[in-house]
Amino acid sequence: MEKRLTRTEMLFSLGFLFMLVFAVGAFFYGVKMGSDKTEAKFIEQTKHLSSGNVKNATAYQQQDLVSFYHTVFLPYREFQAEWFQTFSKMSTGQLSDPASALKELTSLANQKYAAAGSSSFPASSPLLGQSQVEIMKSLKLFSKAASRGAGSAKSMEVTELIDALNQDAYYVEGVKQAMAGQQNYYSAMLKWSSSIDPNIPDHYEAQSVLQINSWKSLSLTIKNKLMADQLNARKQFASYFPQDLTSRVDEFINSGQASKMKMKTVDSIVDLLISTQAVRSGDFTSSKAKLYADELLPQLPFFYTEQK
Structure with a gap:
């Protein structure tokens, strides 16, 4: 014959279930609170990553x-x-x-x-x-x-x-x-x-005709970028690097050859150097100490080791 629970036993069982539900709820509430606090702390610590300067x-x-x-x-x-x-x-x-x-x-x-x-x-x-x-x-x-x-x-x-x-x-x-x-x-x-x-702009596009006087005032990374532009415009598949072309342009100007030939633009010098095959891989490193001792460069091997 089935035995029925007494009133006391029933109240005890209900009380136990209530405490169990409360304990489980408190546990998950605590987890949620801890998670929220951790997330808030993380957001606070990384606020600078969304500032206006993060891109730079x-x-x-x-x-x-x-x-x-x-x-x-x-x-x-x-x-x-x-x-x-x-x-x-x-x-x-x-x-x-x-x-x-x-x-x-x-x-x-x-x-x-x-x-x-x-x-x-x-x-x-x-x-x-x-x-x-x-x-x-x-x-x-x-x-x-x-x-x-x-x-x-x-x-x-x-x-x-x-x-x-x-x-x-x-x-x-x-x-x-x-x-x-x-x-x-x-x-x-x-x-x-x-x-x-x-003081160096993050973007630079040369004028349609780049004058030698304008070229002289540019930083090395701008000059190298412009020579990469020149090689791209000419689709010049060459063994030398843009910086090799940069150094040859500067040497041509500094030696007085551009002045003797009455050349006014960098484009005309580039045309001459390429057409006469006057640029070689390694030209930059051989003239770096003389021309670019104080120039800013990233620590990349081809700026510091002569290429064969």
């Missing part, structure tokens, strides 16, 4: 420029060096099997493409992300151009093959993307220099 304080840090150099720009430059070396050997008859060499370039471009995509960069530094995309595109396009060249190598004379590769649509677009990527990287360096020295 966190965007385009030197560590981001260095990381970009090692993970994106250096792989691209390593491929570029191999590309130039292969074409040099082809043009001088040092390659017995151009098709194999171009296949190796195809493989190398794909390897460097993968390497360049291995890192990501802060959303606060969009120029680096944009440059990464453009450089990766260039490597993929160079891979396709080399692959097509390898397929045509056996049916063409070397001179015909080189001409065909230089006119290949994939190659032409690859150069376009590479130069745009380089330009954005140097624009990022300019933004970095502006965050260090408020």
Whole structure:
């Protein structure tokens, strides 16, 4: 026969359930209060991150420029060096099997493409992300151009093959993307220099015609950015860096050659230097101590180590 609970037992059971519900409620209320306090403390501690100066304080840090150099720009430059070396050997008859060499370039471009995509960069530094995309595109396009060249190598004379590769649509677009990527990287360096020295603007566009007198007063990071602009405008796929071109322009002006030739604009000097192949990789580091001893530069290897 079923035993009924007495009045006392019933009250005790209800009281126990009430205490249990209260205890559980108090526990979750305490958790919520603790969470709110922690969140409020976190918000207070990080208020400065949403201030008007956060963009300048966190965007385009030197560590981001260095990381970009090692993970994106250096792989691209390593491929570029191999590309130039292969074409040099082809043009001088040092390659017995151009098709194999171009296949190796195809493989190398794909390897460097993968390497360049291995890192990501802060959303606060969009120029680096944009440059990464453009450089990766260039490597993929160079891979396709080399692959097509390898397929045509056996049916063409070397001179015909080189001409065909230089006119290949994939190659032409690859150069376009590479130069745009380089330009954005140097624009990022300019933004970095502006965050260090408020006297340097974070953006600079040259006038349609840049006069030599105006050029002389510019900081080095602006000059380098302008030379990256010049190489991009000309789609000049070169083994040297924008700073190498900068140093040659300054040497040309300082030596008095520009004055002797009655040249008034930087554009005309750049045209002359490029057309006469008067710029070499390493020109900047060889003249850095003389021309740019006190100039602000990020700690990037190609500003401090002579490139071969």
